[in-house]
Amino acid sequence: MKQVPMVDLVGQYKKIKPEVDAALAEILSNASFINGPAVKQFQANLEKYLGIKHVIPCANGTDALQVAMMALNLQPGDEVITTSFTFIATAEVIALLKLTPVLVDVDPETFNIDPIAIEKAITPKTKAIVPVHLFGQCADMDAIMEIAEKHKLYVIEDNAQAIGANYTGKDGHSRKAGTIGHIGCTSFFPSKNLGCYGDGGAIFTNNDALAAQIRVVVNHGMVVRYYHDYVGVNSRLDSMQAAILDIKLKHLDEYADARRYAANYYNKAFATCDKLKTPVTAGFTDHVFHQYTLVTHCVDRQKLMDHLQAKGISSAIYYPVALHMQKAYIDPRYKKGDFPVTEKLCKTVFSLPIHTEFDDETLEYVTSSVLEFLQ
Numbered sequence: 001m002k003q004v005p006m007v008d009l010v011g012q013y014k015k016i017k018p019e020v021d022a023a024l025a026e027i028l029s030n031a032s033f034i035n036g037p038a039v040k041q042f043q044a045n046l047e048k049y050l051g052i053k054h055v056i057p058c059a060n061g062t063d064a065l066q067v068a069m070m071a072l073n074l075q076p077g078d079e080v081i082t083t084s085f086t087f088i089a090t091a092e093v094i095a096l097l098k099l100t101p102v103l104v105d106v107d108p109e110t111f112n113i114d115p116i117a118i119e120k121a122i123t124p125k126t127k128a129i130v131p132v133h134l135f136g137q138c139a140d141m142d143a144i145m146e147i148a149e150k151h152k153l154y155v156i157e158d159n160a161q162a163i164g165a166n167y168t169g170k171d172g173h174s175r176k177a178g179t180i181g182h183i184g185c186t187s188f189f190p191s192k193n194l195g196c197y198g199d200g201g202a203i204f205t206n207n208d209a210l211a212a213q214i215r216v217v218v219n220h221g222m223v224v225r226y227y228h229d230y231v232g233v234n235s236r237l238d239s240m241q242a243a244i245l246d247i248k249l250k251h252l253d254e255y256a257d258a259r260r261y262a263a264n265y266y267n268k269a270f271a272t273c274d275k276l277k278t279p280v281t282a283g284f285t286d287h288v289f290h291q292y293t294l295v296t297h298c299v300d301r302q303k304l305m306d307h308l309q310a311k312g313i314s315s316a317i318y319y320p321v322a323l324h325m326q327k328a329y330i331d332p333r334y335k336k337g338d339f340p341v342t343e344k345l346c347k348t349v350f351s352l353p354i355h356t357e358f359d360d361e362t363l364e365y366v367t368s369s370v371l372e373f374l375q
């Protein structure tokens with residue numbers, strides 16, 4: 001039976017294998033595993049690609065978020081506003097640093113944080129906003145930056161899912177996702193749009209002083225060698241991952257095109273199906289489709305997913321539980337019903353396979369299998 005996994009990293013690797021294998025062989029032969037030239041080169045190339053002054057590589061996307069909050073010197077009790085509909089890492093680091101996560105609901109069309117809800121959640125203790133560019137399209141950054149400026153708040157973009165997406169502001173100027181707030185964070189987890197073959201992450205900023213502080217935090221709080229002025233962490237991107245990322249960065253835009261091609265194929269196939277709502281892209285952003293997420297209407301979602309699985313087609317629910325309903329994050333401030341849009345999405349969304357290696361035959365197999373169940 002045909003198998004359609006959520007991602008196809010093997011197929012993608014085969015196309016860049018000679019280059020990747022040569023780069024890894026070189027690192028093996030000179031043992032420049034940590035802070036080798038490959039790391040500097042990738043950092044410089046990513047800075048150029050993003051049009052940002054500073055990229056600071058680190059060990060993973062979760063660390064990137066934690067380091068950002070540490071570099072901003074956020075203190076226990078400070079409130080950080082984020083979305084109730086995201087991967088747990090966003091809220092996890094807030095909780096780990098003993099900051100107070102303040103959750104707000106999302107826009108039902110784009111699934112991204114709702115700026116009106118952000119403004120309502122601001123208190124004198126609020127210090128930062130963490131928008132997540134969920135599934136591959138940018139949150140409403142003009143509105144978010146305006147609120148941040150008005151209330152003197154930092155903005156940390158969780159860009160783990162939207163690297164390469166373009167945001168066009170009201171000024172008509174186009175910028176890359178993750179370069180608009182004070183700090184941007186990303187993940188190079190293998191299945192992300194720019195993924196390595198292990199763990200990796202990076203932090204972006206245009207602010208020189210912040211960049212310097214971020215470099216200190218990721219390196220044990222060390223300002224002068226073996227003099228530790230801050231409590232930091234150890235968070236590095238290793239040379240092999242950097243070399244792989246540098247090769248894949250050259251293909252990032254074509255990877256996004258391939259994802260958009262698949263998304264358009266799905267969109268067309270489902271356009272007239274009243275049981276499925278296809279993804280809506282906001283006017284100010286393009287969409288790099290980290291996930292292709294449908295909202296079901298009057299459908300037994302689990303039965304649909306079981307039907308697909310029986311035909312070898314993977315599907316997944318991002319995310320089945322709202323942050324305020326997660327066991328570890330139960331908080332007397334929040335109860336069921338507080339974030340109705342998120343809670344409804346958790347019950348109705350599901351995501352189809354999306355990656356860079358599809359052919360039309362496979363896309364047809366997926367769409368006809370979905371429609372077959374719904375008819």
Ligand SMILES: *Cc1c(COP(=O)(O)O)cnc(C)c1O
Nearest residue numbers: 060061062087089160187188189
């Ligand atoms: C993947 C992801 C992260 C965490 O990245 P890791 O590299 O796995 O630590 C954070 N936020 C979002 C929205 C993500 O999708």
